[in-house]
Amino acid sequence: MTEAPQGSAAGYAPVRAVPTAVEAAMRRALLLAAQGPAHGPNPRVGCVLLDPDGRTVAEGFHRGAGTPHAEAAALAAARSRGVDPRGTTAVVTLEPCAHHGRTGPCADALIDAGVTAVHLAVRDPNPLATGGVARLRAAGIDVSTGILADEGQELLRPWLHAVRTGRPYVTLKLATSLDGRVAAADGTSRWITGPQARAHAHTVRAQVDAIAVGTGTALADDPSLTARTLDGGLFEHQPLRVVLGRRGVPDDARLRGTGGALLHLPEHDVDTALARLAEREVRHLLVEGGPTLATALLAADAVDEIHAYVAPVLLGAGATVVGDLGISTIGAAARFATRDVTRLGDDVLLVARRAEPTQNLAPGSDPGPSPDARSAQPRQNGRPGRPTQEEI
Amino acid sequence: MTEAPQGSAAGYAPVRAVPTAVEAAMRRALLLAAQGPAHGPNPRVGCVLLDPDGRTVAEGFHRGAGTPHAEAAALAAARSRGVDPRGTTAVVTLEPCAHHGRTGPCADALIDAGVTAVHLAVRDPNPLATGGVARLRAAGIDVSTGILADEGQELLRPWLHAVRTGRPYVTLKLATSLDGRVAAADGTSRWITGPQARAHAHTVRAQVDAIAVGTGTALADDPSLTARTLDGGLFEHQPLRVVLGRRGVPDDARLRGTGGALLHLPEHDVDTALARLAEREVRHLLVEGGPTLATALLAADAVDEIHAYVAPVLLGAGATVVGDLGISTIGAAARFATRDVTRLGDDVLLVARRAEPTQNLAPGSDPGPSPDARSAQPRQNGRPGRPTQEEI
Structure with missing residues (x-):
């Protein structure tokens, strides 16, 4: 497709009035992220670009070390379809990186592309990569975090543990x-x-x-x-x-x-x-x-x-x-x-x-x-309280 | 209710043309049976009486030793509603007993009531109680066995084991x-x-x-x-x-x-x-x-x-x-x-x-x-066959 879909011109307002669209996009971004490899040094990340009406413009995910990050993949997907990502909202499962690795910083890529808002699931605990949110905000981009944070944490559980x-x-x-x-x-x-x-x-x-x-x-x-x-x-x-x-x-x-x-x-x-x-x-x-x-x-x-x-x-x-x-x-x-x-x-x-x-x-x-069980009864030393002395 | 439901008069033909009605009645009979106590010397049994159109006339189940058997309970339920069970079809989870225990033989009760057909899930392995099918057939009643037999066996599993x-x-x-x-x-x-x-x-x-x-x-x-x-x-x-x-x-x-x-x-x-x-x-x-x-x-x-x-x-x-x-x-x-x-x-x-x-x-x-697993691969001495020598 080389035709830009309706409403993809520059000058979008960020998606704010349709939180369900952002949440739906985050669910999609998590599914995309899960298509990446669970192994390897890099986290699994997915990214969905939305127009101001909450419609998906493009999407991308990280396919492993040495390949584009999810944000870059989504921006490239938009451009390959002839869509200018300017004015879109990026929904990303992990905080965009702010460091130069094998690819340039994703925060800069989003800023340079003219993205107006960014919604995140999980902040990046990696001291080398963190700072993405600050850099985005400094560029005037509207950033919200913690969208489907539990699901995002679950997807990245081993990676987050290793980084932390x-x-x-x-x-x-x-x-x-x-x-x-x-x-x-x-x-x-x-x-x-x-x-x-x-x-x-x-x-x-x-x-x-x-x-x-x-x-x-x-x-x-x-x-x-x-x-x-x-x-x-x-x-x-x-x-x-x-x-x-x-x-x-x-x-x-x-x-x-x-x-x-x-x-x-x-x-x-x-x-x-x-x-x-x-x-x-x-x-x-x-x-x-x-x-x-x-x-x-x-x-x-x-x-x-x-x-x-x-x-x-x-x-x-x-x-x-x-x-x-x-x-x-x-x-x-x-x-x-x-x-x-x-x-x-x-x-x-x-x-x-x-x-x-x-x-x-x-x-x-x-x-x-x-945390997820045994909450119904008080416990002492691993032993739940019971109403009677009879125990077996 | 004292009014006999439509079609409950004597002279019914047995329910033969509607096997789904019999199977549905057996499912109901199994649910009824399960309402009885799992413990105790007697089996859990349920009984549903159908008219020739496959409609339920009455039902009953056994509530434990010293109480009426399921067939007797169903016949009594019919009569208490003013319905003559003559000509009905009995759907019973276990072969009706042919012996005199604390209650009379259920086979005789069904014969005396004028039931025209009996459908069973499980034959009774109890040497004291067996003979019900033979007695029913000798009285000219149409008997079929093995309706939802697996479910019936499952319900009675401990009891059947103990009797056998x-x-x-x-x-x-x-x-x-x-x-x-x-x-x-x-x-x-x-x-x-x-x-x-x-x-x-x-x-x-x-x-x-x-x-x-x-x-x-x-x-x-x-x-x-x-x-x-x-x-x-x-x-x-x-x-x-x-x-x-x-x-x-x-x-x-x-x-x-x-x-x-x-x-x-x-x-x-x-x-x-x-x-x-x-x-x-x-x-x-x-x-x-x-x-x-x-x-x-x-x-x-x-x-x-x-x-x-x-x-x-x-x-x-x-x-x-x-x-x-x-x-x-x-x-x-x-x-x-x-x-x-x-x-x-x-x-x-x-x-x-x-x-x-x-x-x-x-x-x-x-x-x-x-029997219910591991069938996909040939086994020798507890060890499934594998396509390679690499095993771990």
Whole structure:
């Protein structure tokens, strides 16, 4: 199309009287953002340009490091259709950057394009990128923030965590029997969970920057740690494969075969290992075992999210999914807050997160109630109040 | 109402040309049946009487031992409205009984009433009650069976099991952390799961005939084992409270307080204990722990259904939900087939059943694939086929 749609001429007033149009555009921008890659150093961002009547003029999203940012993509899309973006309103999921990276600052691009208003979901906590809102306002652009902020935060959760804390968002994958075992007494472990659970786990691998296992698991299971499709092929994105621990990785290990790069970190200290991974721009780390590594991460309060695949299986013996966490009494249990429960064939996937983002979940501390549940009853030391003394 | 509805006079032809009306009536009969008590020696049964146009004339259900059977209730309901049931079609969820119990045989009641056709969901496996279909047919009544048979079997599952096998349907309740623990290292265990999971467990208690614990749990936890409502009150039905094991129950135990009758079975043999309970007309037994009893039941292949309440909690130490089952390798794992997955607050309830009703799930045997899942891939010894050698 080379014809400018009706009303796209310069001199628009910003969209103020139609908040529902802005919200609808933000929902669209979030969907666009989600089309970008979840992995990689850059955040997923979507942008929709609206005319003063709230109609979409153009849209764009970020397709990964080295490609245009969402705002630039939307402006380019408008121009490629012969539409002058002057006077439009930009609806963007993340604060436009104000720094020169591989592309110029998006704030400047919006200013130069003559955009009159900008609506944002999430402010950018990145100290290198922040300042976009200030720069836009200094240029006389009307800026509002916090539109669908929760959804925006959710989309960028691992990235925001990594930027704010300087270390990767750690998702711990557990695949266990109902009695918490990851292997039978003789060490055999394939397969506790079923094919649907395993397929799901591979889609998660395709969304993270790196997968880590301990040397014990690397030696015992000889995993490939690739992200594979249902037909056994490889996803386009293959995460970095990380082995943590002092023992070496054999020359003929599958970890050295086709797949992501292999990184052997002979570290025993969790904080050091995570810092090394952050230096390599790992924003989201998936930890797949074994129990020794899981235990170390939990004990160091380094687990942000748990993906527990639980199979309707009982073993009665064999290795347990975690070792001693230094927890001696029930009030000190490491409690997470459930986010999602999904049935996968015969198995169930329970996704749970650190009960509160800034809360100390270290062994020995009481995490208290989770924010999204257990609010109906007062709790003391992890124990809800009850109207009677009879408890069981 | 004393006026007979149109078309309720004698001489009806049976409902044959409107199978959808019969199926709709069976759905209604199943809903009626479900209004009866799930506990007790008698099955839940519903009955709908249809006129030849497929319109409902009357309905009834069984309200528990000592009250009229569903067929008698429906016939009485018709008569109380001044409707002569002669010529109607009876749609009943279970084969009408042919024996004299506390009430007369329902087959005779239907014959005497002049019902012309009977449609059934489930045949009665009870050797004392069976023969209803034969008696009806001998009287010239048109009988069809298997209408919504799956739904009918599901409704009566514990009862059918008990009648067929002569021992109670055993539901094993587990409430664990993600690492399969039922208590912390110091033995404290309240509360791993949250209030919604506990409330659900109480509604299950209100539907069973008996609850069992081992003496270890009875002594350690001093449970009341009552079925309580959300406000702490007691459900009308309180299950029999059973303690299994040789140690005595203290005089001041809560188990001796308000609630169901207490039965102490100083048995260590599972088969003997279940036979004793069957003698007391226990059709559905809920086993609530502890690990010793759960292990004994699983090892004896006596668990028909598992209710696993799993909390997003890690403990790392403490008692595990089951002890040694004699399972040494993964192919011999005790696998169940998942029926339902329900989120309850932060916890998840996984309801799973014996993979196949007649299958041997004893330790050391391979139960093979479950009937409702895992069918997409060939399996050998519990392990699905995969297109590649790469497995993890």
